[in-house]
Amino acid sequence: MSKQLLLDVMWNHFHNAFYSFSEGKQLLLSTMMMPVKSERRTVSLIGGGAWTLKQGGTNFRDMAETLINEPNALSKIVVEIAQQLGEGNVYIGAGYNNVLPAVVRGVKLIYVGEFSPYLPDSDYEQTDKFIKECDRINLKRIWEDPVLCAFPVIAAQVRKFLKETHVIAPLTWGPFTLAGQIIGVENFVRKMVKDPAAAKAVIELAINAVWEYYRPFVEGGLVDIIYLPEPTASGDMISPRMLEKFAVPAMDKCLELYHKQGIPTLVHICGNLSKEHLRLLNEMVNMDVLSVDSKVSMALARSVLTRKCIMGNVDVLRLERSDVNEVVDILKQLMSIMEGHERFVVAPSCDLPPNTPFANVKAMFEFVRNYRLNN
Numbered sequence: 001m002s003k004q005l006l007l008d009v010m011w012n013h014f015h016n017a018f019y020s021f022s023e024g025k026q027l028l029l030s031t032m033m034m035p036v037k038s039e040r041r042t043v044s045l046i047g048g049g050a051w052t053l054k055q056g057g058t059n060f061r062d063m064a065e066t067l068i069n070e071p072n073a074l075s076k077i078v079v080e081i082a083q084q085l086g087e088g089n090v091y092i093g094a095g096y097n098n099v100l101p102a103v104v105r106g107v108k109l110i111y112v113g114e115f116s117p118y119l120p121d122s123d124y125e126q127t128d129k130f131i132k133e134c135d136r137i138n139l140k141r142i143w144e145d146p147v148l149c150a151f152p153v154i155a156a157q158v159r160k161f162l163k164e165t166h167v168i169a170p171l172t173w174g175p176f177t178l179a180g181q182i183i184g185v186e187n188f189v190r191k192m193v194k195d196p197a198a199a200k201a202v203i204e205l206a207i208n209a210v211w212e213y214y215r216p217f218v219e220g221g222l223v224d225i226i227y228l229p230e231p232t233a234s235g236d237m238i239s240p241r242m243l244e245k246f247a248v249p250a251m252d253k254c255l256e257l258y259h260k261q262g263i264p265t266l267v268h269i270c271g272n273l274s275k276e277h278l279r280l281l282n283e284m285v286n287m288d289v290l291s292v293d294s295k296v297s298m299a300l301a302r303s304v305l306t307r308k309c310i311m312g313n314v315d316v317l318r319l320e321r322s323d324v325n326e327v328v329d330i331l332k333q334l335m336s337i338m339e340g341h342e343r344f345v346v347a348p349s350c351d352l353p354p355n356t357p358f359a360n361v362k363a364m365f366e367f368v369r370n371y372r373l374n375n
Contacts (some may be wrong), residue, residue, distance in 0.1 A: 022164050024087035024369070028345065029167060029224065032264040032289045032309045035342035041335070043346040043368035044088030045361075046268055046291050046311065047171070047229065049095020050114055051352035052081050060095055061111035067154070068146040075157035082158075082166050084358075085365045088347075089225065089266075090162055092155045092170040092217075095351070096147065097229065100172045100213055101181040103145045104137065104205070105130070114354040122184040130183060131191075131198045134205045139212040148213070155222040167224040170217045174228030174267060175254045176247040178206040185232060192246055199246060207254045218258070225264040225289075226255060234271030236295075244280050255286035264288045266311070270350055271295055278304040294318075294349035298337045302344075309343035314364065316348045320356040324363045331367050339374065 028042040053059055056077030058066075066073045082090045093099075095116040102109045102119055109117035122130070142148055151170060159168050173181055179202040180188040191199040210228070217223040232238070233247040255265045268291035273281070281290055282305050290308050292301055294315035301310050318330055331346070338344045346368045352361065 025165055025167055028087065028089070029264060031343055031345055032225065032266070037342060039372055041344065041346050041368050041371060041373065042087065043365050044167070044311070045085070045091070045352065046089075046347045046349075047091055047094045047351040048348075049091065049093075049351065050116060050354040051356055051361075052077060052094065054114060054354040055081055055358060059111075059114050060117055064096070064111070064117075064147050067150045071150045071153045072157055074150075075154050078154070078158050079161045082162055085362065086369065087166060087365070089167045089169045089227070090158060091227065092158060092168065093151045094171060096151075097171065097173045098181060099145065099147050100142065100209060101178055103142045103148060104139070104182055104209055119181060119184075122187060124187065127183045127187040127191075131201055134201055137205065139209050142209070142212060152216045152220060152222060155217055156220065159222055168222060169225050169227040169266070170214065170223055171227045171229065172210060172213050173206075174230035174233070175203055175206040175210050175250040177230050177232040178209060179203045179250070180232045182206060185237075188232075189238070192242060196245075203246065203250045207250060210254050211257060214258070218261075218263070223263065225266055226258045227266045227268070228254065229268045229270075231268075231270040233269050234293075235273045235277045236271035240274065240276040240280060243277055248280055248284055252284050252286050255284075259286035259288075266291060268311075268350070269293070273301075275300060275304055281305070282307050284308075289345070291347060292349070298334065302338060302341050309345060310338075310341070311345040311347045313349045314347065316350050316352055316356070319348060319360050319364070320353045322360065324359055327360045327363050328367055331364060331371075335371060 024042060027038055030036045031042055053063055063074055078090060098109055098117055098119055107120055110120060111117045155168060155170055183202055188199060233243060251267060259265055265287050266289040267287050270293050272295040273292060278301060288309055289311050290305060291311035292313045294313050296313060298313060314330060319327060
């Protein structure tokens, strides 16, 4: 083969791959917004912070120290993994969700091994004191934190390489979960029961904090979708009544700002969701996509979530512990369950465990990309 012919073959391969992945981005965004007839499904990760860092040979503590002066250290890992997978959402700041509540509370995060940093406990007395003063907190001051300041820079760097092929999704906790992280989940649940006004005051602070965090991303054109993880809204943690009274209004109000601008909105909720939980979420005005856990029956989800795009729900533990052939079998079962549903994105059921084999994740993306639907 001549040198020129080899170059032509290489260019054609790159050209076809680029347009395939670019088409994947448009398919993903379209599926989020409306029913889509297509010959294939689209596929994405959900979060994936610890797993992505593990692929890059690092962890949350070391990367937090590095990215303050070298944000491209994280950008490089994110771009390389995204390009290897070929399509999907790319989450900026995944796993660092607790940085924002730590800054709002004025405490230091606790870093342990490969897992996301967590917050120190907040006792009842500290909680009451904080709630009394929360309406006086200046949220502009979150940008004094060097880690938070790095994420818009990273988003700009990542977008430079992936804007044509991937959906860029900065993230922090959704307002309901953020409220729980700010004052402690146990304290938050207690306040919802015994002092609803106090709980709503913290939720209002959390909504404003999410808006402030997303502001530079939206103003800078660095975001394709708004993604809010809401694990505290799980049916394993709150009843449908609490979801209806506190979580749904908080999420809907928070997302309204972006939904009115035509930005697709995605919420992920961990754990189980009953039919009543799903019904309430289906009625949300400003949420386009609901990502569900493996505990949720996809047959139930598709029957109830008639107004939403459904994302999920490949069991992350099975992704971690299976071989490639077993992963393919899992995906075939999921495809069969969701056959004919026109607003569906294949994704893991939650964040990937750090030790999930790359080959299994790659196999999931390739299987979905090559699977042809019966239209």
